[in-house]
Amino acid sequence: MPRRSYDQYCAVARALDAVGDRWTLLIVRELLGGARRYTELHADLPGVSTDMLASRLKDMERDALVTRRRLAPPGAAFVYELTGRGRALLPALTALADWGAPDLGSPRPTDAVRAHWFAVPLMTRIADHFAGGPGVLDVVLDEGTFHLTLDGEAPGYREGPAEHPxxxxxxxxxxxxxxxxDRLSLAQAIAADRIAVTLPDGTADGAHA
Known part of the structure; x- marks a missing residue:
């Protein structure tokens, strides 16, 4: 299908030509956590149809936001991953999360929840607190575990615990x-015993509070 366009000489319009369709930015959110199989994407995007997901991924390949590659044996499955242009959307997603935060009250009965959906807005809050400190942090919730990489030129997150957090x-x-x-600081949460911080040697850490 030909690419739809607003046909406006405007950077906002050009950006929305590429990422303004329903589900596109949520696919970017998922792939910020690393390469994913189609089935993994579908599982973590409740509500999207298989046809819609396939269509969006094709559009994103066309627009150089994602690439598709085959894993080496024994996996031999195809995975999707973000290009540099796709990863550059992280600040935009962070800004959107901040903008939408006032509308996010308690979860509704129909709301799905995934632990890693908190990773994008959490990166900025955690990085500000741990400046010059830990570079890889495991975040453990009832819904699952993910880890944040805060140091280096490519901050990001991955599902599951880090090998050496x-x-x-x-x-x-x-x-x-x-x-x-941003309704609570990390220091306040630690002081109120709402967050338990554990170091690699298994000791509790109160130094960052």
Whole structure:
């Protein structure tokens, strides 16, 4: 299908030509966590049809936002991953998360929840607090575990625990939401015993509070 366009000589319009369709930015959110199989994407995008997801991924390949490659054996499956242009959308997603935060109250009965959905807004909050400190942090919620990479030129997140985390943060979903959307500072959460910080040697850490 030909690419749809607003046909406006405007950078905002050009950006929306590429990422303004429904589901596109949520696919970017998922792929910021690393390469994903089609089935993994579909599982973490509840509500999207298989046809819609396939169509959006084709559009994103065409627009050089994602690439598709085959894993080496024994996996031999295809995975999708962001290009540099796709990864450059991280600040835009962070800004959108901040803008949408006032509308995010308690989860509705129909709301799906995934632990890693908090990763994008959480990166900025955690990075500000741990400046010059831990570079890789495990975040443990009831819904699952993900880890944040805060140092280097490519901050990001991955699902599951890190192989060698610098610290481990355990909290409930409500605390993570309050922290991610700037309703609570990390220092306040630690002081109130809403977050448990554990260092690699297994000791609790109160130094960052």
């Amino acid at each position: 610098d610290a481990r943060l355990e909290m409930d979903t409500a605390t993570c939401a309050d922290l991610a959307y």
